[in-house]
Amino acid sequence: MSQSGVNKVVLAYSGGLDTSIIARWLQDEYHCEVVTFTADIGQGEEVEPARAKAKAMGIKQIYIEDLREEFARDYVFPMFRANTLYEGEYLLGTSIARPLIAKRLVEIANQTGADAISHGATGKGNDQVRFELGAYALKPGVKVIAPWREWDLNSREKLMAYAEAHDIDVDFKKQGKKSPYSMDANLLHISYEGGILEDPWAEPEEDMWRWSVSPEAAPDQPTYLELTYEKGDIVAIDGQAMSPAEVMSYLNKVGGDNGIGRLDLVENRYVGMKSRGCYETPAGTVMLKAHRAIESITLDREVAHLKDELMPKYASLIYNGYWWSPERKLLQQMIDASQERVNGVVRLKLYKGGVSVVGRKSDESLFDANIATFEDDAGAYDQKDAEGFIKLNALRLRIAAAKGRSMG
Amino acid sequence: MSQSGVNKVVLAYSGGLDTSIIARWLQDEYHCEVVTFTADIGQGEEVEPARAKAKAMGIKQIYIEDLREEFARDYVFPMFRANTLYEGEYLLGTSIARPLIAKRLVEIANQTGADAISHGATGKGNDQVRFELGAYALKPGVKVIAPWREWDLNSREKLMAYAEAHDIDVDFKKQGKKSPYSMDANLLHISYEGGILEDPWAEPEEDMWRWSVSPEAAPDQPTYLELTYEKGDIVAIDGQAMSPAEVMSYLNKVGGDNGIGRLDLVENRYVGMKSRGCYETPAGTVMLKAHRAIESITLDREVAHLKDELMPKYASLIYNGYWWSPERKLLQQMIDASQERVNGVVRLKLYKGGVSVVGRKSDESLFDANIATFEDDAGAYDQKDAEGFIKLNALRLRIAAAKGRSMG
C-alpha cells in the first residue's frame, strides 16, 4: 500500500482540462495508480479522444464506454414514470446521470482492485453528494477523493499553472478558452451555471443556448408527433419502434428544432444554498407532457393522486443523490407497478417552444364516454346517486355548522 | 309553508335558457317564491339583462352583483399562493368560482328568509358538489334543489318544449342555437366540455377557443412584463399598481394576445368518472409561472418543499368542493403565512404561447451570490464541510451495505 493509504483510484474522467489535472494530481499527491473512466451518456462530444489523453499521462487502465442506452432505459425512463419535477420545474437532467456514473466507478473499482474513486465535482454543488452517496451505498468501504475539496487550485490561473508545470497537454490549455458558463450535458439535458447567470435578474444571452433554436427562430409550421407507450415508457414514435436512447435523441432533435425545453430557474441545492441554472431539456419536456396525457386516460384517479403526492419526495431523493437508497428503490417499485396499464398513444403538437397534447387513446382507457357524456347516457349513471354522495360528504360540515362552527 | 316544504328558494341565475326554465319550474313544482342571484365574476357577458328576464317570470327579489374584485382577491389570489394545479395541469378555473357563488346564495337566503337554494348544475359533474358542500357548510339546515337530478327534462328537445309551454321568452330560444360545447367562464378561465371533446383522441377545432389567439396567430415579437409581488400577490404590472381583478383582466388580455393559456386534458371528476375538458387560462398560466419564480428566491427550501408536498391535497380540496371546510382553511392559513416575505419583481417574456421567466429580484432574496459563486467566495462557504455532510448522510447506507444489503 502507498503511504497515502490509497493504492489505486478510479477517476471519472471527461478528457477535459480539469479532470486531466486531477489525474495528474492524484498520481502526484497520493502516489497511487489511476484508472480513468469516461462514458458517453449523450453529452454530444466524442469520448474516444480521452484514451490518448489518458495514455499520455501514463494511465494504464482506461475505461471508455457507451452508456447511452443504459442511461435512458434504467435511469431516465424510470424517473419519467413518476412525472418527476424538482421544485415544480426542474427535470433533473444532471441529477439522474450521477448514479450511473457512481455505479460504474464502483464496478470498475471492484474489477480493477481499486480502493478509491475520485471525481471533479466541486465542494459547493450537489454532484459531489450524488457521486459519493452512490459510491458509499454500493461499496461502503470505498475511499473517496474529491480534489476540489482538498487542493488549493481554486482559481483558473492556478489550474493553468499546474497544467503547465506538470506537462499536461497543450491541447487542454486551448480548451481553457472555454464558455463563460459551467456546463453539463447528457441525453436528457444540457445545463448552464455561473457567469452572468449568477445575477438572477440577468436574462441569459441568446447565444448561450446550444441545443434548441429560440422559439422565434423555430419553424412557422407546427410539428405533430404520435408517441406510443408501453407500461409508461415510449416505445415508438410515429409508429417507428425505437430504443430508449433513440427516443431521446429523436425527441431532442425534434424538440430542439421547435424551440422546446428551455428553462431558467433558481433552485435550492441540497448543500444549503440557492443557485441559478438554465437548462435545455427538449426530449424531457415533451416526455413529461405526453406521459401525463397517457396516464390521464389509463390510471385510476387515486393512484394518480398518490403518485402526485409522493412525487416531490421522489424528486428530492434523486436531486439530493439518494438514487441508490432503499427508500428510492421502494418508491420506484411502486411507481413501476402503477404503470402496468399505461399503454396507448399520445398525439402532440410542437410549435415555437410549446408542446400541446391534442389527442390520447388506449385500449386500456378508463375514459368512458357513455358515462361522461352530456347527452343521454341510457342509464349508465344515476344522477340521483349524487344527492346521497353530497349529503354524506357534507355531514361532518353540517354537524359542525349546526354546532356553531361557521366557516363563513 | 307551502306543501312542498319550501317557501322561498334562491336560484343561481345566469339569465340563460336553462336557469330560466329552472326559475319557472321551481315556481311550478315547489309552489315557492324564487329569488334570483346573478353575479359578474368576469365571465365576459353583461349581467344586467338578467333583471328583465327575471322580472318577466314574476321574480320579485332580484340580486345582480359585480363580484369580480372579491373573486380575484379572496379566491383566485389565495389559491395561486399555493402554486395550485389539479392533476399536474389544471388551474381550477371553474372550481374556484363555486365557493363564492355558494356563499352569496346562502347570504341572500339568510337576508331574504329563504329556506332553500337551487342551481343549474347537472348530476354528473363536480359543480353540484361544490355548490352544495359550500351551502351545507355555511347553512347546515338549508334545503338544496338540484333540478337536473330531479326532473325528466333530460334532452334539449324536452327543455325547449317546456320553455314554449311555459311562455319562457322567445329570446331565450334563440340562445338555443348555442355552441356545441358546454362552457363556463370567469376571470380565471373559460372551459369547454362535450361535443367532439367527448372523444379524447379528437383535436379541438381552432374556432372553439374564444379567449386566446392561436400561438400561430400571435405576434412575432415577444412581450416583456414585470410583475411586482407583495406577500405572494401581484400588486403591480410594469410599475402600474393594479387591483386583483385588474391584474387578471390585464394578464388575460396580454396573455390571450400572445396565445398563452390553452390546455387540453382528461381529468378525474370527484363523482368518479374521467372527463375531457379544454381550458383557456391566460392570466393564470402567467401567474403560476411568475409566482414560482418569485418564491424561488424568497422562500426557504424546506418551506417550498412542504408547500409542494401539500399542494396536491390542497388542489383536490378545491377541485372537490371543500373550499368551505376546516381543513382547507387550515392549509390556507399555512400557505398565507408562508408568503410573508414573497415580495419582489419577476420579469417575464411572453411569446407565441410560451411564458418564460427571464429575471427575478427581491429585497427579501435568499439568493446569495457570494456563496453560490463559481468564483472564489472569500471564505463564505467552507468546501471541507461537505465531506462531513456527505459522510453522515451516507452512514446508514454504508452500514446497510456493509451488512450485505447491496443496493446494486
Next chain:
Amino acid sequence: MSQSGVNKVVLAYSGGLDTSIIARWLQDEYHCEVVTFTADIGQGEEVEPARAKAKAMGIKQIYIEDLREEFARDYVFPMFRANTLYEGEYLLGTSIARPLIAKRLVEIANQTGADAISHGATGKGNDQVRFELGAYALKPGVKVIAPWREWDLNSREKLMAYAEAHDIDVDFKKQGKKSPYSMDANLLHISYEGGILEDPWAEPEEDMWRWSVSPEAAPDQPTYLELTYEKGDIVAIDGQAMSPAEVMSYLNKVGGDNGIGRLDLVENRYVGMKSRGCYETPAGTVMLKAHRAIESITLDREVAHLKDELMPKYASLIYNGYWWSPERKLLQQMIDASQERVNGVVRLKLYKGGVSVVGRKSDESLFDANIATFEDDAGAYDQKDAEGFIKLNALRLRIAAAKGRSMG
C-alpha cells in the same frame, strides 16, 4: 327473471335473528332465491348451526366456511406489516374482515349464478361501505341489497313482530335477549357500540368486556414471550412454529389473560359522524408493539419514516372500505417489499394490561454497537464529520438569519 329484477342473492348470513329476518324478507320482497354464506373468521361462535336455521327457511344453497387462516394470513398480517392505526389508536378489527366477506360473497355469486348480494349492515355505519365497495370492485355489475336502508323494520319491536309473523324460529327470539351492545367479533377483535356507550363520558361497565380480564384481575406475575418474525410476519412463538391463525389465537389467549388490548375511543366514520366504540384486541395490541420493535433494528431509517408517513392514508383506505382498490394494492406492494429483511426475534413482557419490549435481535440487524457505543469506537465513526454535517444543514438557516429573518 323475477319481477324485482333479482333472481338469486347471496346473503352474508350470521345465523342470528337479524340476518334470518333478512333471509326471509329477501324471499318475500324480491321473490328471489337466497344463498346463505356463513364464515368462521374467529368470532368465537359455532357456524355450523347456521345450516339448520337456513334450511328451516327453505334455503337450498348454503355455504359455511372456515376462513380463519385466510383471514389471518391474507388480511390481518399484511395490515400489521404497516403498523396500521386509524386515528392513532384503532387497530381496524372490524374493517379488515369486511373485504374477505365481500370477496367470498362475490365468488359465491359467480359460482351460483347469483346476480345480487345482501348484508345486514345498517345505513349509518362503515360496514355497508366496506361490503359494497368490495363487491362493486370485484363484480361491477352486481346488484346490492341492503335491507336496513330499504325496509321500515327500524325498531326491535318491528323486527320481532316480523319474525313471529313469518315463522322465524323461536330459538332466534331467545337470542333477542341480547347484550345491550352491538357487537362484532373476529380473530382480531371484538367490538362494542351502542347502549350506554352512546354517551362518551360514560365509562363502560366491567362486564361488557368479553375477551380479556381486567388488568386488576390479571396475574400478579408477568408473562414473557418471544416472537419470531420472517418478512414482517410472526412465524413462531417461544420457538414453536405457528400458522397465522394459530398465532392470533395464541396471542388472544395470552394477551386476554393478561388484561391486554382494551380500547375505548370516539372515531370518525367515513359516512360523516363520530361514534364511540370499545374494542378488545389482545393479539393485535401485542403484534403492533412487537412489529415496531423488530422493524426498529432491521429497517432503514428513511424506509421506516416513509412507512410512517403513508400509514395514516393506508389506514384510512382500509377503514373506509378501499381494500379492493388499486391504491391500496399499490401501497401494499410497497409495504410488503419493505419487509424483506424484517426477520428476527422480539422479546416481550406482558403484565396487567401492558406490553413492553424487553429485547430484540436479528441476523439482519442494522444496529451497529461499534458505531453507537459511548465507549471508544476504534475509529468506526469520525466525530469530526458531524461539524460539516451540521454546518451545511444549517446553511439555509444562517443565510436567512443573516438576511434579517430571525427565528427568535
Next chain:
Amino acid sequence: MSQSGVNKVVLAYSGGLDTSIIARWLQDEYHCEVVTFTADIGQGEEVEPARAKAKAMGIKQIYIEDLREEFARDYVFPMFRANTLYEGEYLLGTSIARPLIAKRLVEIANQTGADAISHGATGKGNDQVRFELGAYALKPGVKVIAPWREWDLNSREKLMAYAEAHDIDVDFKKQGKKSPYSMDANLLHISYEGGILEDPWAEPEEDMWRWSVSPEAAPDQPTYLELTYEKGDIVAIDGQAMSPAEVMSYLNKVGGDNGIGRLDLVENRYVGMKSRGCYETPAGTVMLKAHRAIESITLDREVAHLKDELMPKYASLIYNGYWWSPERKLLQQMIDASQERVNGVVRLKLYKGGVSVVGRKSDESLFDANIATFEDDAGAYDQKDAEGFIKLNALRLRIAAAKGRSMG
C-alpha cells in the same frame, strides 16, 4: 481578540464533571473568557450549586435560571398539540429541551458580547445537532465550540486525569462513580443510554429506572384523573387550575407512582446510526393519551387526519433539531390553529403502567348522539343517502372492473 479568534464563550454548564472540564479546557485552549449558563428545566437536581463550582474555576459571568415554566409552556405543550411521536413511540423528551437551551445560549451571548457558544454533547449524538442548528438559526455568525469533537479526552481515564491535573474540584471526582448509563432529564422525561443497553437484546435492570415504580410495585387500586383542556392544553387537573409546569410535575408524580411511562426502544439518529434508549415519560404518556381523546370529540375528521399525516414530519423536525426553522414554525402555526376548539374534559384511569380513557366531554363536542345512535334517530340522518354515497365512491372501481381490471 484572543489568538484563537474567540473572546468569550457561553457554555451550557450542568455543574457536573464533564462540563466543568470543558469550562477549564475552553479557558486553556481558547484563552477566552467563559460564561456559564445553567438552567433548571425540571431535571430534578439543584442548579444553584453550579454557581460555586463555576466561581471556583474563575468564571465571572454565571447565569443560573429556572426555565421550567417556559419549557413546559412554549416547548412541551405546543409539541403535544400535535400528538407527536418519533418513529411511532418516542415522546421526544430530550429533543424538545435543546431548542430552549440553544435560544438562551444565544441570548446570553448577545447580552454578554460573547462570540461563541459551547456545549458538552458528543459528536455521535443528536444533541450537538439540535444545539448548533438552533444557535446558527438564531445567531448566524456565532462560533460553536464542541469540545468532544475536538479534544482527545475520549475516555473516562483521560478526563479524570485532566480534572486532577487542572485542579477541578475533588467533589466532582466523587461524582465519577456515576451510573453506568448516560442520562438526561427534564420535566418531560429521563433517558438512559449506554452500558448494557448497547445490547438491544438485554433487558434493563429494574434499578435503572428512577422516576417510576415498576408496574408490579404500583398500587393495586386505580387512580382516576380529570384533565381540563383549553385550546389543546391542560389547564386544570381534577378541577384544580395549574400552570403548564405544575401540570407536568403533577402528572409525573401520579404517573410515576402508577408505573406509567417506561419505554425501551431502538431509534434512528439523525447522524445516521441506530441507538438504543430507555425513557421514563410519565406525564407525557398520560398527556398524549388524553389529548387524542379530547381531540376525538372536538376536531373535525379531516383536520385530525391532516394532523396525523403531518405528524411524522413534525416529529422528525424536532428530533433532528429544526425547532428554530421556518418549516417547523409554519407547521406549528397550523397545529395551533387547529386547537381553537379543543376544549373540554378527559377522564382517565391509571393502573399499574396503563392509562385508559374512560370518558370525554366538551361544550365544543362534534359527537352527535342523535345521529350516531343505533336507536331511531327521528330523521336526523337519512340512511338512503348512503346508497348514492357508496355508488359514486365505487364508480371508478366499477368502471375499471368492467374494463377488465380485476382487483381479485
